[in-house]
Structures are given as C-alpha cells and as structure tokens.
Amino acid sequence: MAIPVTIRIQEADFDVAREIAALTKGRTDIGAVVSFSGICRGSEGDEAIAALTLEHYPGMAEAEITRHAQTALSRWPLTGLTVIHRVGRITPGENIVLVVTASAHRQAAFEAAEFLMDYLKANAPFWKREESAGGTSWIDAREHDDQAAARWTKS
Amino acid sequence: MAIPVTIRIQEADFDVAREIAALTKGRTDIGAVVSFSGICRGSEGDEAIAALTLEHYPGMAEAEITRHAQTALSRWPLTGLTVIHRVGRITPGENIVLVVTASAHRQAAFEAAEFLMDYLKANAPFWKREESAGGTSWIDAREHDDQAAARWTKS
Amino acid sequence: MKVKYFAWVRERIGKAEETIEPPASVRTVEDLIGWLARQGETYAHAFETPRVIRAAIDHAHVKSDTVITGAREIAFFPPMTGG
Amino acid sequence: MKVKYFAWVRERIGKAEETIEPPASVRTVEDLIGWLARQGETYAHAFETPRVIRAAIDHAHVKSDTVITGAREIAFFPPMTGG
Numbered sequence: 001m002a003i004p005v006t007i008r009i010q011e012a013d014f015d016v017a018r019e020i021a022a023l024t025k026g027r028t029d030i031g032a033v034v035s036f037s038g039i040c041r042g043s044e045g046d047e048a049i050a051a052l053t054l055e056h057y058p059g060m061a062e063a064e065i066t067r068h069a070q071t072a073l074s075r076w077p078l079t080g081l082t083v084i085h086r087v088g089r090i091t092p093g094e095n096i097v098l099v100v101t102a103s104a105h106r107q108a109a110f111e112a113a114e115f116l117m118d119y120l121k122a123n124a125p126f127w128k129r130e131e132s133a134g135g136t137s138w139i140d141a142r143e144h145d146d147q148a149a150a151r152w153t154k155s
Numbered sequence: 156m157a158i159p160v161t162i163r164i165q166e167a168d169f170d171v172a173r174e175i176a177a178l179t180k181g182r183t184d185i186g187a188v189v190s191f192s193g194i195c196r197g198s199e200g201d202e203a204i205a206a207l208t209l210e211h212y213p214g215m216a217e218a219e220i221t222r223h224a225q226t227a228l229s230r231w232p233l234t235g236l237t238v239i240h241r242v243g244r245i246t247p248g249e250n251i252v253l254v255v256t257a258s259a260h261r262q263a264a265f266e267a268a269e270f271l272m273d274y275l276k277a278n279a280p281f282w283k284r285e286e287s288a289g290g291t292s293w294i295d296a297r298e299h300d301d302q303a304a305a306r307w308t309k310s
Numbered sequence: 311m312k313v314k315y316f317a318w319v320r321e322r323i324g325k326a327e328e329t330i331e332p333p334a335s336v337r338t339v340e341d342l343i344g345w346l347a348r349q350g351e352t353y354a355h356a357f358e359t360p361r362v363i364r365a366a367i368d369h370a371h372v373k374s375d376t377v378i379t380g381a382r383e384i385a386f387f388p389p390m391t392g393g
Numbered sequence: 394m395k396v397k398y399f400a401w402v403r404e405r406i407g408k409a410e411e412t413i414e415p416p417a418s419v420r421t422v423e424d425l426i427g428w429l430a431r432q433g434e435t436y437a438h439a440f441e442t443p444r445v446i447r448a449a450i451d452h453a454h455v456k457s458d459t460v461i462t463g464a465r466e467i468a469f470f471p472p473m474t475g476g
Contacts (some may be wrong), residue, residue: 007165020192028197028247034268035190037175038476042183048295054475055469057399060452061475085475092183096474104196104391106272107303113189114265117476123454123469124473127400138401141472148262193393209392212316212385215369216392238390248348252393272393278371280385281392282317296389 055126122149126147197247212280277304316387317365399470405439
C-alpha cells in the first residue's frame with residue numbers, strides 16, 4: 001500500500017488537527033503521531049518584527065521537499081507524512097510551517113519530523129524578509145541550521 | 156511570568172488542536188510547537204488487540220508527571236507544556252497520550268517532547284492490559300523503553 | 311502502614327489496598343516483600359519473582375534496599391507500561 | 394538559457410528572470426557568476442560576494458564548479474531561510 005505523502009506550499013493557513021486526522025483516520029496501525037508547527041515570532045533578538053514575507057522558488061521548493069520526504073520514508077518506518085509551508089505575508093503568532101509524521105513507533109515519528117524540519121530550514125528554497133520599525137530586510141541564514149541538517153548525513 | 160504547565164489524567168479523549176491553541180493563543184514569543192499523540196494500535200506483533208485498559212496510581216501518576224515536567228522546564232527554554240494521559244478502556248485508533256511543548260526554538264520543543272514521552276513510558280505509574288481473542292493479559296514492559304529514558308540522564 | 315497494589319500484583323493478591331503491621335524486623339522494601347510473600351498463597355504468587363516488582367513510598371519510586379520507616383503509603387506494582 | 398533570481402539577488406538585479414546567452418568560455422556555475430557580475434552595476438552588486446551565492450540547475454542544488462552545459466534553468470539565490 002502506498003504511504004500517504006502530502007506536500008503543499010500555500011498562502012492559506014493550515015489546521016493541525018485536520019492534517020493529523022487525514023493521516024490517522026480509519027487506521028489502526030499507527031501508534032505515534034508527531035506534529036511540528038513553526039510560528040512567526042514577534043521579535044528577533046531585541047528587534048520587534050511587524051511581519052515576515054516568505055518567498056519561494058516554485059517548482060524547486062516542491063521538488064526539494066518531495067526528495068526529503070522520500071528520504072524520510074526510506075529511513076524510518078513511517079505510515080504517512082505531511083509537509084505544509086506557507087508563503088506570502090505572515091504576522092507574529094501566525095503559522096509558517098507544519099510537519100506531521102505518523103508511525104507505529106514513537107522514535108521513528110520524532111526522528112523523521114526533526115529530520116524534515118532540519119532539511120527544510122537548510123535546503124528548501126524559501127527566503128524570509130522581515131518588516132520592522134527600521135524597514136524591511138532579508139533574514140540571514142543561521143550557521144546553526146546547516147549544522148542541524150548535517151547531523152543527518154550518514155558518515 | 157509563570158510558564159503554563161497543564162497535566163491531566165482523564166478518561167475522556169483530548170483535542171490536539173485545542174491543546175496547541177491553549178499554549179499559543181495571544182502569544183508572539185513562540186516559534187515552535189511540537190505535539191506527540193500516542194494512539195492505540197490494533198495489533199501487537201501478530202496478535203490482534205480488541206482494546207486496552209489503562210490503570211494508574213492516582214496521586215503518584217500526577218506527581219511523577221509534574222516532577223518530569225519541572226525537569227523539562229529547567230532543562231529547555233520552554234514557553235509552555237501540556238501532558239494528558241488517558242485511563243480506562245481504549246480501543247484501536249483512539250488516543251492514549253498527548254504531549255505538547257512550546258518554545259521559541261524548535262530543538263528545545265522537540266527534545267523536551269521526546270524527553271517527556273520517554274520518561275512517561277519508563278517511569279509514570281500506568282499499566283496497560285490488553286484484550287485479544289486469547290483473553291486479557293498485562294502488557295510486558297519493554298527493555299527498550301528503559302534505555303530510551305536512560306539516555307536523558309546526565310553522565 | 312497502608313499498602314497499595316496495582317496491575318497484576320493487585321489481581322494476584324485480590325485487593326487494591328490494605329493496612330498492615332509488619333514486625334519491627336521488616337526494615338527495608340525488600341524485607342517487606344519477603345514478609346508479604348509469606349502472608350498466604352495469593353501473596354506468594356504476587357511476589358514470586360521479587361526482582362520484577364517495583365515499589366513506591368509516598369508516591370516516589372524507591373529501590374529495594376530503601377528503609378520503610380516512617381512511610382505512610384507503600385505501593386507495589388509491575389514495571390510500568392504507560393505512554 | 395533561462396536564469397532566475399530570488400530574494401535579495403532578485404531585488405539587487407531588479408528582475409526575477411531573464412534569458413541569457415553567455416559565451417562558450419563560461420563553463421561552470423562559478424564562471425557564470427563571474428560573467429553575470431560584469432553585466433552592469435546591479436549585477437555587480439548582486440554578485441559582489443560570490444561565496445554566499447547558492448545556485449540550482451533545473452531545480453537541484455549545485456556546487457560552484459558544476460558544469461552548466463545542457464542546463465535549461467539556472468537559479469541564483471542567497472542561503473535559504475525557510476522552515
């Protein structure tokens with residue numbers, strides 16, 4: 001049976017409960033579901049943020065996320081996974097990204113969700129521009145995110 | 156400001172979306188929310204399961220979960236956490252346990268959720284009895300769960 | 311001293327709790343398990359493999375060599391399987 | 394060959410995409426960055442620090458020494474900040 005994989009890039013918000021239900025409804029082989037919601041914060045360091053605008057590379061973004069989803073499926077015994085990444089203007093407190101992983105076992109669900117988030121941060125072609133009192137500026141990539149993604153590389 | 160900690164042991168089901176909203180609503184300091192839902196599976200190995208019945212030690216169960224919640228708060232920069240553990244009869248596909256962690260940063264939210272689940276499995280006084288075609292029997296503890304909990308012990 | 315039993319320990323003994331008065335020679339959790347195991351067939355069955363029995367004193371996990379003096383409530387149960 | 398620009402690379406150049414015909418001497422991604430940087434002030438500004446520029450050929454990340462022969466679409470952008 002094909003493992004359900006849902007990947008969406010959209011301006012609209014998402015509903016965590018609906019996405020969890022979509023992976024689990026009517027099934028009795030799932031023991032663990034992990035969801036990760038990334039949310040827009042109202043400040044970065046000392047600076048207040050009015051909003052983020054997310055730009056992406058259409059086509060490549062879907063391809064990159066699909067590739068990492070397939071890697072996750074090959075590495076962990078998942079029963080399903082969902083990745084939703086919003087684009088456009090997002091204000092503090094709003095959702096940015098969702099990853100949901102389902103598995104018979106909790107460790108697989110946790111690890112796959114972390115893996116997907118680390119890779120999204122480091123490799124998926126999205127860029128955040130922030131609006132603050134000082135104007136708008138592109139957020140710098142964090143060295144930390146590359147390191148987080150690198151820990152999943154088999155040595 | 157006190158960090159919101161919710162711990163409930165209940166027969167009723169829980170609503171993941173409501174619990175996530177309770178931790179995040181009206182706040183703009185949260186960047187990451189992780190939820191873990193543990194679900195009753197319809198089989199254990201080759202054997203079909205008709206239902207689980209969860210027994211707990213009232214008083215001690217709350218105390219143990221509270222103690223681990225405090226450890227999680229001291230170890231990770233969380234903005235809130237919720238643990239709900241159901242008791243009573245639960246059929247395949249139904250929820251058993253929920254952990255939700257919120258933080259400014261994703262790694263703290265992931266690690267704290269895994270820590271809480273590992274400790275719940277190994278140390279919280281709950282016991283599962285399963286009903287199958289062969290009658291009812293208490294589920295054996297898994298060595299694996301003790302090992303999972305032990306990895307959080309500082310050496 | 312109040313004693314509580316859970317899961318199959320409770321089922322084998324046939325009661326969820328009781329009040330006991332062990333002799334002064336019963337100092338540790340291990341001693342108490344040994345004493346309880348001699349209180350009849352159901353107890354002998356419940357405590358037949360002492361190393362798998364877990365104990366808590368006043369809602370906190372304890373080891374088998376813990377002294378029970380001053381305990382208000384002692385509980386015995388199999389390894390936990392929650393989560 | 395179609396070229397796409399994203400985030401501040403796009404903003405500095407002032408366009409999101411264009412079709413270019415670099416000379417045959419431009420073999421690698423690195424060569425192309427060097428050639429683009431000489432196409433005017435806005436390009437020079439966009440590519441002033443080549444080591445921070447990331448590139449993709451036909452929707453896949455590539456390194457700076459990757460040969461561009463046969464590429465249908467090349468994209469240039471800063472390090473990604475999604476998730």
